[in-house]
Amino acid sequence: MRPLIRNEWFVRVAAPLLxxxxxxxxxxxxxxxxxxxxxxxxxxxxIAAKLASDLPGLLGALWSTLKVTFMxxxxxxxxxxxxxxxxxxxxxxxxxxxxxxxxxxxTPIAAVxxxxxxxxxxxxxxxxxxxxxxxxxxIISNTTIGLKSVDPSxxxxxxxxxxxxxxxxxxxxIPSALxxxxxxxxxxxxxxxxxxxxxEFVAGTGGRSAGLAYEILQSSxxxxxxxxxxxxxxxxxxxxxxxxxxxxxSNLLLGHWHESALKVEQ
Amino acid sequence: xxDLVRPTLSAPIPSIGVRIEGARLTYxxxxxxxxxxxxxxxxxxxxxxGPSGVGKTTLLRLIAGLADPEPPTKLIAEDGGPLEGxxxxxxxxxxxxxxxxxLDNVLLGPRLRGEAIGAAVxxxxxxxxxxxxxxxxxRARPSELSGGMRQRVALARTLMEDRPIVLMDEPFxxxxxITRLRLQEMAARLLAGKTVLLVTHDPLxxxxxxxxxxxxxxxxxxxxxxxSPEGTPPRPPDDPALLARQAELLRRLAS
Numbered sequence: 001m002r003p004l005i006r007n008e009w010f011v012r013v014a015a016p017l018l019x020x021x022x023x024x025x026x027x028x029x030x031x032x033x034x035x036x037x038x039x040x041x042x043x044x045x046x047i048a049a050k051l052a053s054d055l056p057g058l059l060g061a062l063w064s065t066l067k068v069t070f071m072x073x074x075x076x077x078x079x080x081x082x083x084x085x086x087x088x089x090x091x092x093x094x095x096x097x098x099x100x101x102x103x104x105x106x107t108p109i110a111a112v113x114x115x116x117x118x119x120x121x122x123x124x125x126x127x128x129x130x131x132x133x134x135x136x137x138x139i140i141s142n143t144t145i146g147l148k149s150v151d152p153s154x155x156x157x158x159x160x161x162x163x164x165x166x167x168x169x170x171x172x173x174i175p176s177a178l179x180x181x182x183x184x185x186x187x188x189x190x191x192x193x194x195x196x197x198x199x200e201f202v203a204g205t206g207g208r209s210a211g212l213a214y215e216i217l218q219s220s221x222x223x224x225x226x227x228x229x230x231x232x233x234x235x236x237x238x239x240x241x242x243x244x245x246x247x248x249x250s251n252l253l254l255g256h257w258h259e260s261a262l263k264v265e266q
Numbered sequence: 267x268x269d270l271v272r273p274t275l276s277a278p279i280p281s282i283g284v285r286i287e288g289a290r291l292t293y294x295x296x297x298x299x300x301x302x303x304x305x306x307x308x309x310x311x312x313x314x315x316g317p318s319g320v321g322k323t324t325l326l327r328l329i330a331g332l333a334d335p336e337p338p339t340k341l342i343a344e345d346g347g348p349l350e351g352x353x354x355x356x357x358x359x360x361x362x363x364x365x366x367x368x369l370d371n372v373l374l375g376p377r378l379r380g381e382a383i384g385a386a387v388x389x390x391x392x393x394x395x396x397x398x399x400x401x402x403x404x405r406a407r408p409s410e411l412s413g414g415m416r417q418r419v420a421l422a423r424t425l426m427e428d429r430p431i432v433l434m435d436e437p438f439x440x441x442x443x444i445t446r447l448r449l450q451e452m453a454a455r456l457l458a459g460k461t462v463l464l465v466t467h468d469p470l471x472x473x474x475x476x477x478x479x480x481x482x483x484x485x486x487x488x489x490x491x492x493x494s495p496e497g498t499p500p501r502p503p504d505d506p507a508l509l510a511r512q513a514e515l516l517r518r519l520a521s
Contacts, residue, residue: 027389071497148486151361152359152363153357153359156355156363157355158378159332160330160331160353161374161375161378161379162334162351162378162379163378163379167378167380171363171374171377171378172363175365177365182458255414256407256409257364257365257407257408257409258364258365
């Protein structure tokens with residue numbers, strides 16, 4: 001029999017799950033042995049019980065966070081890709097707009113969020129703008145680099161065959177940019193969630209309620225620590241699912257040809 | 267199976283000679299060549315040997331229309347027509363699109379030129395892949411093929427263009443010795459009748475498949491007189507006369 005450590009399934013699935021189970025067990029045992037009160041640090045079973053009992057309320061909050069995340073992500077993808085195409089079409093557009101994209105990126109969203117929330121009346125719209133602002137940059141920069149990094153010899157081949165601008169775009173530039181775009185997508189999906197949660201926190205401190213972050217804030221005021229953890233768990237799970245979905249998409253689109261997705265022969 | 271391809275390949279395309287007169291090219295402030303004259307005999311394979319950086323590739327790109335000629339460079343097709351649209355180009359890298367299968371890569375040229383892809387065109391592409399021994403790997407993407415197979419797909423694609431003039435820039439230099447010998451033979455057979463310029467750094471390769479062999483050297487570079495080995499290409503690699511010629515070529519290259 002092959003040693004367990006060489007088994008692909010064990011390394012990829014079972015090993016990380018085992019570590020997770022171990023951490024949870026130590027956590028549970030430690031809390032019980034030292035009789036740590038649930039309002040200081042709840043045990044995993046406390047959190048699970050809370051998650052089950054408060055599920056309807058938490059799911060409502062999750063739904064509003066998800067709504068903001070997905071809308072922001074969609075806006076970032078559409079607007080970011082459109083901007084990247086514009087950037088590669090003309091140098092003057094690129095150089096006149098890029099600095100502002102960078103400014104948008106380097107300004108901490110937590111500092112801008114209050115302003116946006118004051119200016120935009122509708123809470124969901126305000127939150128979506130905040131999240132989209134930070135989710136858009138990886139899409140712009142990755143897609144722009146991707147559209148530019150076409151193999152020069154391939155570009156020559158297209159030139160020799162008198163391929164038009166559109167042909168070159170569709171048959172060469174876009175496929176070449178795809179791996180970069182998908183990497184951008186992966187980062188951006190995570191940022192959209194972070195942006196949504198940060199914006200919800202800012203809105204929540206201003207008394208406008210929405211989403212899981214507001215639930216966390218409320219629970220901390222009420223010292224309902226297990227509920228804080230339960231909300232936190234839902235946010236993390238959302239992030240992981242988003243990441244896996246993007247990785248899956250990337251695998252689906254690149255699996256047959258790109259180095260990043262091909263299985264390496266050992 | 268090769269008969270499938272033959273008729274389309276040996277269709278009466280008139281062979282066209284190419285002359286380059288007074289070619290001048292400056293690259294990065296260095297004059298690579300100046301007042302260079304060179305001729306490709308129509309329907310024959312001309313091989314160009316020379317040290318790296320001497321300007322072989324640049325000369326080839328000049329003929330391919332990929333580099334802008336400096337005056338007073340003149341590029342003349344001997345039948346008086348334009349060169350544009352009558353030149354096919356094959357490079358050291360296979361230049362295959364990694365996201366397309368072998369057949370689609372061969373069909374890329376006609377697609378880019380906006381030609382209708384009918385059953386006849388697809389059949390021809392299949393026939394060419396068959397001729398290079400890849401008839402059973404039509405759907406295979408480049409990542410699934412070995413270096414030699416990829417270069418064979420590239421050869422099929424070059425033949426698909428069906429241009430009277432074919433320019434090849436070290437097309438086999440990245441391959442192992444045996445694969446290289448096989449591909450040289452295949453290329454010589456399939457390219458017969460076309461005007462070919464093959465740039466290489468391998469004297470044996472030039473001697474196997476060239477009708478005329480030139481050495482390019484110096485700065486600014488000059489092209490020496492032609493060597494015309496006996497016999498018709500592809501010549502066997504173990505021919506003693508060939509080996510003697512190889513020694514002579516190596517001497518010329520080293521000097």
